[in-house]
Amino acid sequence: MTFVFGAALLAGEISARWGANLWPADWAIWVQLPLLLFIADGLDYGRHRLQHTVSWLWPMHVLHHDVDRMNVLKSGRGHFLDMLFRSLAVYAPLALMGVPASLMLVYAAAISVFGPVAHANVSLPVPSFMHRVFMTPQFHRIHHARPLALSCSNYCNIFPIWDLMFGTFTSPEEHSFFEYGVEDSTQPDDFLGQVLAPAESWRGAGREAASASVIRRPAPSETLRCP
Ligand SMILES: [Zn+2]
Numbered sequence: 001m002t003f004v005f006g007a008a009l010l011a012g013e014i015s016a017r018w019g020a021n022l023w024p025a026d027w028a029i030w031v032q033l034p035l036l037l038f039i040a041d042g043l044d045y046g047r048h049r050l051q052h053t054v055s056w057l058w059p060m061h062v063l064h065h066d067v068d069r070m071n072v073l074k075s076g077r078g079h080f081l082d083m084l085f086r087s088l089a090v091y092a093p094l095a096l097m098g099v100p101a102s103l104m105l106v107y108a109a110a111i112s113v114f115g116p117v118a119h120a121n122v123s124l125p126v127p128s129f130m131h132r133v134f135m136t137p138q139f140h141r142i143h144h145a146r147p148l149a150l151s152c153s154n155y156c157n158i159f160p161i162w163d164l165m166f167g168t169f170t171s172p173e174e175h176s177f178f179e180y181g182v183e184d185s186t187q188p189d190d191f192l193g194q195v196l197a198p199a200e201s202w203r204g205a206g207r208e209a210a211s212a213s214v215i216r217r218p219a220p221s222e223t224l225r226c227p
């Protein structure tokens, strides 16, 4: 959480100094706020989907998925490179647009609330249409399901409309119980091992690619995890 707010403050500073004048800062705040949250969540949707589809981005994100049960603390379980990549993907475009720091902080506050709620081991008693309006625990736990067919969906972190628009929405009404985690996880149990795991994956992928080119077949780690 400290990282998210720190990145928001830094992005706000960069925006004030070097940001272009593209943000409609003179619009009413009740228009600016939802617009900012919508755009930021769209950027985050793109970032998240890339991490599931581009093989060299997956090693940064896999730690977040390497859980066998859900609770509010799992929201913050992630590699620091994952957090860095997420901040860059969302805050850098906003800063270049000239979004003010106050709005960046509102986005940081929003994901600080939505994140833990989405990972909570509860089912919110909300009408079914709400799973298509805001990210709910029922919606996000599908993304943490062990079967790839399920985890390759529900990427958004606030507004499921991004998943609905790009065809990656899976309805919580169709899937309510499953195992969590990653099928082929090789994540170490110790802290240092987890810190070094992405570098180990990238080194291993390099070796596989080199041997695959000799026998003319794609390396397993080069194949996409999700469509
Ligand atoms: Zn994910």
Ligand SMILES: [Zn+2]
Residues within 6 Å of the ligand: 064, 075, 119, 140, 144
């Ligand atoms: Zn999650």
